[in-house]
Amino acid sequence: xxxxxxxxxxxxxxxxxxxxxxxxxxxxxxxxxxxxxxxxxxxxxxxxxxxxxxxxxxxxxxxxxxxxxxxxxxxxxxxxxxxxxxxxxxxxxxxxxxxxxxxxxxxxxxxxxxxxxxxxxxxxxxxxxxxxxxxxxxxxxxxxxxxxxxxxxxxxxxxxxxxxxxxxxxxxxxxxxxxxxxxxxxxxxxxxxxxxxxxxxxxxxxxxxxxxxxxxxxxxxxxxxxxxxxxxxxxxxxxxxxxxxxxxxxxxxxxxxxxxxxxxxxxxxxxxxxxxxxxxxxxxxxxxxxxxxxxxxxxxxxxxxxxxxxxxxxxxxxxxxxxxxxxxxxxxxxxxxxxxxxxxxxxxxxxxxxxxxxxxxxxxxxxxxxxxxxxxxxxxxxxxxxxxxxxxxxxxxxxxxxxxxxxxxxxxxx
Amino acid sequence: xxxxxxxxxxxxxxxxxxxxxxxxxxxxxxxxxxxxxxxxxxxxxxxxxxxxxxxxxxxxxxxxxxxxxxxxxxxxxxxxxxxxxxxxxxxxxxxxxxxxxxxxxxxxxxxxxxxxxxxxxxxxxxxxxxxxxxxxxxxxxxxxxxxxxxxxxxxxxxxxxxxxxxxxxxxxxxxxxxxxxxxxxxxxxxxxxxxxxxxxxxxxxxxxxxxxxxxxxxxxxxxxxxxxxxxxxxxxxxxxxxxxxxxxxxxxxxxxxxxxxxxxxxxxxxxxxxxxxxxxxxxxxxxxxxxxxxxxxxxxxxxxxxxxxxxxxxxxxxxxxxxxxxxxxxxxxxxxxxxxxxxxxxxxxxxxxxxxxxxxxxxxxxxxxxxxxxxxxxxxxxxxxxxxxxxxxxxxxxxxxxxxxxxxxxxxxx
Numbered sequence: 001x002x003x004x005x006x007x008x009x010x011x012x013x014x015x016x017x018x019x020x021x022x023x024x025x026x027x028x029x030x031x032x033x034x035x036x037x038x039x040x041x042x043x044x045x046x047x048x049x050x051x052x053x054x055x056x057x058x059x060x061x062x063x064x065x066x067x068x069x070x071x072x073x074x075x076x077x078x079x080x081x082x083x084x085x086x087x088x089x090x091x092x093x094x095x096x097x098x099x100x101x102x103x104x105x106x107x108x109x110x111x112x113x114x115x116x117x118x119x120x121x122x123x124x125x126x127x128x129x130x131x132x133x134x135x136x137x138x139x140x141x142x143x144x145x146x147x148x149x150x151x152x153x154x155x156x157x158x159x160x161x162x163x164x165x166x167x168x169x170x171x172x173x174x175x176x177x178x179x180x181x182x183x184x185x186x187x188x189x190x191x192x193x194x195x196x197x198x199x200x201x202x203x204x205x206x207x208x209x210x211x212x213x214x215x216x217x218x219x220x221x222x223x224x225x226x227x228x229x230x231x232x233x234x235x236x237x238x239x240x241x242x243x244x245x246x247x248x249x250x251x252x253x254x255x256x257x258x259x260x261x262x263x264x265x266x267x268x269x270x271x272x273x274x275x276x277x278x279x280x281x282x283x284x285x286x287x288x289x290x291x292x293x294x295x296x297x298x299x300x301x302x303x304x305x306x307x308x309x310x311x312x313x314x315x316x317x318x319x320x321x322x323x324x325x326x327x328x329x330x331x332x333x334x335x336x337x338x339x340x341x342x343x344x345x346x347x348x349x350x351x352x353x354x355x356x357x358x359x360x361x362x363x364x365x366x367x368x369x370x371x372x373x374x375x376x377x378x379x380x381x382x383x384x385x386x387x388x389x390x391x392x393x394x395x396x397x398x399x400x401x402x403x404x405x406x407x408x409x410x411x412x413x414x
Numbered sequence: 415x416x417x418x419x420x421x422x423x424x425x426x427x428x429x430x431x432x433x434x435x436x437x438x439x440x441x442x443x444x445x446x447x448x449x450x451x452x453x454x455x456x457x458x459x460x461x462x463x464x465x466x467x468x469x470x471x472x473x474x475x476x477x478x479x480x481x482x483x484x485x486x487x488x489x490x491x492x493x494x495x496x497x498x499x500x501x502x503x504x505x506x507x508x509x510x511x512x513x514x515x516x517x518x519x520x521x522x523x524x525x526x527x528x529x530x531x532x533x534x535x536x537x538x539x540x541x542x543x544x545x546x547x548x549x550x551x552x553x554x555x556x557x558x559x560x561x562x563x564x565x566x567x568x569x570x571x572x573x574x575x576x577x578x579x580x581x582x583x584x585x586x587x588x589x590x591x592x593x594x595x596x597x598x599x600x601x602x603x604x605x606x607x608x609x610x611x612x613x614x615x616x617x618x619x620x621x622x623x624x625x626x627x628x629x630x631x632x633x634x635x636x637x638x639x640x641x642x643x644x645x646x647x648x649x650x651x652x653x654x655x656x657x658x659x660x661x662x663x664x665x666x667x668x669x670x671x672x673x674x675x676x677x678x679x680x681x682x683x684x685x686x687x688x689x690x691x692x693x694x695x696x697x698x699x700x701x702x703x704x705x706x707x708x709x710x711x712x713x714x715x716x717x718x719x720x721x722x723x724x725x726x727x728x729x730x731x732x733x734x735x736x737x738x739x740x741x742x743x744x745x746x747x748x749x750x751x752x753x754x755x756x757x758x759x760x761x762x763x764x765x766x767x768x769x770x771x772x773x774x775x776x777x778x779x780x781x782x783x784x785x786x787x788x789x790x791x792x793x794x795x796x797x798x799x800x801x802x803x804x805x806x807x808x809x810x811x812x813x814x815x816x817x818x819x820x821x822x823x824x825x826x827x828x
Binding site: 030032039042045046049050053054056057058059060061062063064066068069072073075076077078080081084085086088089091092093095096099101 | 444446453456459460463464467468470471472473474475476477478480482483486487489490491492494495498499500502503505506507509510513515
């Protein structure tokens with residue numbers, strides 16, 4: 001795939017690479033960089049390498065994923081293959097992170113790549129990979145090093161987002177949506193991100209100062225009171241990795257988010273966008289909570305899958321995250337459904353079923369028991385779904401029951 | 415670069431992949447495979463993966479080299495970058511080989527990629543890489559595992575080989591030359607390789623039975639007596655790795671070769687093809703040996719580089735290899751200069767200046783001292799250059815001075 005065949009503005013692509021390196025990673029002088037990417041994303045990877053070296057990178061090492069080789073495995077390999085993983089490679093990634101190598105992941109793979117292959121094999125292969133990746137992944141989730149995910153408008157992804165457009169137009173449309181979401185269309189994108197990070201920090205700070213006991217969402221089909229965990233902390237935008245570097249792990253990002261109380265959610269809520277869950281589209285989700293637990297759930301499409309998900313474990317019927325995103329956010333304004341969490345969770349206010357973020361507490365590193373004692377939910381799933389729109393109002397409810405406007409008609413109230 | 419843009423016969427490419435897996439590696443059921451390749455070679459890599467999985471591979475892991483990222487480094491990186499290497503990645507390769515992972519290298523990179531960048535930086539980067547790669551490379555040179563090099567008709571390589579052809583035609587020409595050299599144009603290439611390996615083994619066996627003290631090359635400008643090392647062994651074609659697998663490390667290969675005696679080479683010899691040495695073309699090399707040492711050397715072009723090479727160290731003026739290749743070999747018949755050792759050293763009888771192969775002795779693993787005592791040469795260089803043509807005769811000279819025809823007019827005499 002040469003660059004010429006891509007209907008992607010090269011100047012904006014270069015700016016995206018610059019934002020990923022300078023804002024996403026905030027790469028330190030002399031720091032090495034390990035990049036993973038689909039092969040198709042090579043034009044972006046090369047620009048990222050260029051900006052990384054300009055920023056003083058020691059050595060940039062790309063590891064490309066080849067969909068063709070992956071498919072060859074599912075088509076041709078013997079049964080024994082699907083419990084194997086390249087442990088030596090994942091151990092090497094952990095070794096690189098231990099040596100303070102920064103990590104960037106370019107996302108934009110074909111979301112339907114494995115749609116036609118045996119799901120049992122996919123599940124076994126993922127399990128083997130997940131196990132091999134554990135040491136390296138733990139260093140990412142522990143935030144030991146600065147890391148960043150950045151999108152590439154892959155052709156298959158673009159086709160899924162815009163199935164009715166010719167291939168090149170679909171890519172062009174996704175590319176422009178990505179550039180807008182990543183603030184690449186601003187005159188000075190790096191400055192725009194500094195401003196955006198400051199804004200997210202200001203919003204988080206305001207919410208943290210208020211110490212609301214609950215948020216109350218009202219709108220068409222929605223009257224939901226989401227109690228917040230004891231000692232919860234709102235977060236959003238840039239954060240500081242344990243190696244001391246302030247980075248933006250997600251480009252784009254629009255949300256400020258925190259941990260709800262697993263037992264203190266009451267009322268009913270209707271989803272405002274379809275949920276794409278592992279290849280199934282679930283539409284018009286409507287649920288009712290009692291004592292934090294979903295006691296009634298329906299969907300106009302994909303209801304069976306939804307009900308199965310809710311039965312994954314006890315925590316699957318309770319909330320693990322609540323996040324605020326204004327309706328005017330660039331991702332929301334695109335009007336697209338991206339079938340990609342990096343985007344869709346930044347398109348509107350959302351809640352997530354399942355596992356909470358243990359870092360969203362004011363008193364730092366907590367044990368699993370301490371998280372649970374404060375109301376943090378535990379589950380093997382974490383599924384975000386959108387409940388925001390321009391018709392949603394949100395009030396903050398304080399401990400003494402007084403109410404403060406937080407959102408009005410989908411926008412920050414102040 | 416999509417496959418469609420390559421003027422390469424897909425059926426022959428598939429056969430090449432099959433030969434690389436079944437003949438080159440002789441992959442064992444359940445064995446993993448680590449592949450390195452330039453990104454451009456993805457169409458071949460995917461076919462190799464397919465055949466590897468058909469042969470029972472556990473897991474095939476490609477590591478792609480991205481010329482664009484490499485160039486970004488030379489263009490943009492600070493001075494500190496050029497003493498760095500991805501130790502974690504090369505250590506991982508050694509770990510993979512320790513776990514009996516087979517190794518395939520697809521060659522066909524742009525030979526001129528770094529022609530325009532600072533050679534001092536290239537030299538430092540190569541030194542750092544070479545040091546990082548030492549543990550893994552040692553396992554390859556020790557032949558701990560089955561390994562194979564296989565060619566890809568890269569566009570930049572094709573342009574170098576056929577500078578006067580349009581790009582697509584140059585690729586098509588190189589591809590066809592590769593297919594012919596690799597016996598892919600035969601009705602059953604795998605059977606053709608079995609036959610070819612048997613022939614190379616028969617030739618090696620015949621030479622080993624004769625135990626010649628020397629070979630005497632005569633032809634236009636050439637009257638050269640090459641003494642052979644004491645206890646030398648002729649080798650060629652398939653060999654057995656220490657993991658017990660018989661493989662063909664080089665596809666193509668045409669040579670049978672052994673170790674000459676560093677002190678017993680007398681007479682003069684004229685090169686029959688230009689030598690491409692690190693971007694310099696050296697033409698019409700003519701040298702004279704006395705007591706195994708080159709005492710006079712000239713070239714019509716690149717003489718300065720040649721003389722500098724000869725002064726690399728003491729062993730650089732002595733021979734480390736002598737190899738026999740009939741003029742009718744497919745590579746020779748192509749009439750092309752490939753600027754690639756994998757091909758050019760298989761186009762004609764050749765000798766190599768510098769380091770000898772310690773494995774070319776009848777009594778197996780020898781220490782450096784034992785190799786030297788038998789006449790094996792030592793040097794930091796190993797440069798093959800062609801002295802064969804259809805005008806060359808070779809006699810084998812036995813210990814008692816009797817002579818046996820080995821080659822007549824560039825072909826095996828028997």
